[in-house]
Amino acid sequence: MLTHLNAKGQANMVDVSDKVSTQRSAQASGCITMNAETLAAVCNNQNKKGDVLATARIAGIQAAKKCADLIPLCHPLALTKIDIDFEIDTVKQQIKVSSLCKLNGQTGVEMEALTAVSVALLTLFDMCKAGDPSMTISEIKVLTKAGGKTGLWQRTTET
Structure with a gap:
């Protein structure tokens, strides 16, 4: 059964x-690959636009809070926790962005976690594009989700 369509086949918010209201959480991640010089500028806080990671963290938090404004039929949620973390890999020339979103509510927070990661990555791209316009954003995915009647789900592979 398609849950986002009503009996007439029209778009419908579930x-x-x-x-039942339960503690719910979701983690997501994604990465951006860039040239070594641009990555070094980010790591050494030498990007001309300012503190790239701090700006991307704020953008990701704001995006999670605005998810229902961006994704049709998403419920507006009262998130109680949003974390954005960065992992620098100088060998792969990547920054991995991870998010955690939590609430006590009636629906999951996967879309908020994915939106947080996506916008944080887009912000990294925007702030670094002068140094490397050929950056690549990839591997955006849900890692875990917990709560509700399905309980805990975890990604079993890195693909």
Whole structure:
């Protein structure tokens, strides 16, 4: 059954009012690959636009909070926790962005976690494009989700 269509086949926000409110969380990640010089500028806080990682962290947090404004039919959620973390890999010339979103509610937070990662990565691209316009954003995915009637789900592979 398609849950985002009503009996007439029209777009419809799912009614979650009868669902039990539970602690819910989701983690997502993605990465951006760039040339060594641009990555070094980020790591050494020498990007001409300022503190790239701090700006991307704020952008990711704001994006998670605005997910329902960006993705049709998403429920507006009262998130209680949003974390954005960065992992620098100088060998692969990548920055991995990870997010964690949490709430106590009636629907999951996967879309908020994915939106946080996506916008943080786009912000990294925007702030670094002068140094490397050929950067690549990839591997955006949900890593874990917890809560609700399905309980815990974890990605079993890195693909």
